Amino acid sequence: MIIDAHIHIGKWSEVFFGYSSTVDEAVETMKRFGVSAAVCMPADATRNEDLYNETSARDDFRFYYKAWINPDDPELDGFLKRNIDNISLFKIHPSIQRRRITDDSYDKYLQLAAEKKKPVVVHCGRWQDIAGYRFPLECAVKYPELILILAHLGGDQPSLYLECSKEILKPEYKNVYLGTESVREFYFVNQVVNTAGAERIIFGSDYNLCLPGTFIPVIESLKIPSSDKELIFSGNILRLMGRS
């Protein structure tokens, strides 16, 4: 079974030129690529409430919901309060929000996530001053119960994610996982899996910006047992969401 653990639906701000996609398109795309379920979150110009209501109402495809945590969103606290039991994960995007995950404004959400055992997916990218993987690792030390999934394997570039896969082996980072979304360098993904272990890797595509069909072959081509591939494709994310 394949679960795409990292998809966006809705409208982006100018960061992606106002591009927009619908829930119908997401369902069609997921099915076309053999994806059985998806963990969805809004694009940055879409309301949590709108996407949550629309995806919850679908009975033709299984969506899990990942709440977009923008501390400046006046609706966020109310949304979380009303729906926390049905929200599976949180998403924090330091580059778009233009602040580190260690910024005080994220504190209460990290505390909530740790308390409610909601894994937090953190965008990690090349902008090291803001979205470097070392900042979520600081949070892992501050909140030992917090489950963190570092998106793009911790940096979306081999030089960053190879380093990150070694770093998370330290005992203080035992609750840190790596998401594969939009990483295309299959040879290095193999190295990451060998270093960190398949039980720490979670498959995602970064749809609606990318297609699952681009990245499923990266996991399929890994030189690991098929039981480990199963963990990456679905086992790990289901376990973290308490659904296995």
Next chain:
Amino acid sequence: MKKKILHIAPQNFAGMPHDFVKMHRSFGHESRLLTMYRNTLNFEEDICLGLKLQTGSFARKWRNKKVDMNTGGGLKFAGPGNSAEKLFFEFRDIKNSAVIEKAVKEYGLLDFDIYHFDGGMDLYRDVRFARRLKDMGKKIVCCYFGSDLRSRGIFSELDSISDLNLTVEYDHLDLYKGINYIFFPFETSGYEIRERSNSAVKIIHSPTNRRFKGTDKILNVIDEVKKIRNIEFILLENMDRHEVLKVKSTCDLAIDQVGGEMGGSGYGRNSIENLAMGVPTFTEFAPDYFRFIGENPFINSTIGSLKEDLLRLIDDKRERDRLAEFGREWVEENHSYRAVNRKLAGYYEKSNIEADE
């Protein structure tokens, strides 16, 4: 539809007005740059009226006094401070008009579709050229590059007939509500990332103004770093820009401005040249500015963190290589003609100025 776009500027400041012109041309528009005064820094000229800029000590003192008078916050308005100044500008308009009107005829300056007033200044102090254009139904854009808006201020009459106002400076957004930010265009194709195998990490600092760039403080930090790391430090000043570029391309790291008097003012063309050549660059941003720019490859340092940041990069070749690649990509994504033209086309559209990308 391809358009005819004329840029009018007092000078080709830092080559930026001409970069806009070259950008328009690269997308098939017909574009010219008309400057009033010749620039002294070896930047390319197009049509230059060669008007005489008063450079004597009295004129310098007068300009400095105007800047000092205008150091407070808020939007400033340019204009004569007293009747003597008013008389001077009226006389200057009369004196310059023969040269200006000759150029208008010779170069068909009324035949363009869109007019960019770079620096927000008309050929005449009484804005008569821009008013004439407006009466003809032409589109007017004012673009600001630095001290024009910051110290001198806007010409209210030109501002009132402008269809679109642009700036390449972040701090202008606070001064002039509603002005539109645009990255300055930069042609990346002439810049290459050279293979570097320096035995000691080579660091360059090439200030145009020591006080603004924090040079003295930077030199102190470099002295400390030299005691514990094998580095080669190059300080370049008052050198032809083509020579500076040659040297910069051989360097592993560059320091633009850190700890300067205009602290936190980010980056300019100097830094973009570094990044285009794959030279990771230290500079200081005010926190708001840094957030505004978004994802970027700069090493944002203060004078307090510069030593530690330098040591980190000196010791980590892989990180330098990563930043070199990221820097080049970032310049192409944000400052390339393609990127800036796309942004400008969006602004044109919102302001009902017709021009294809």
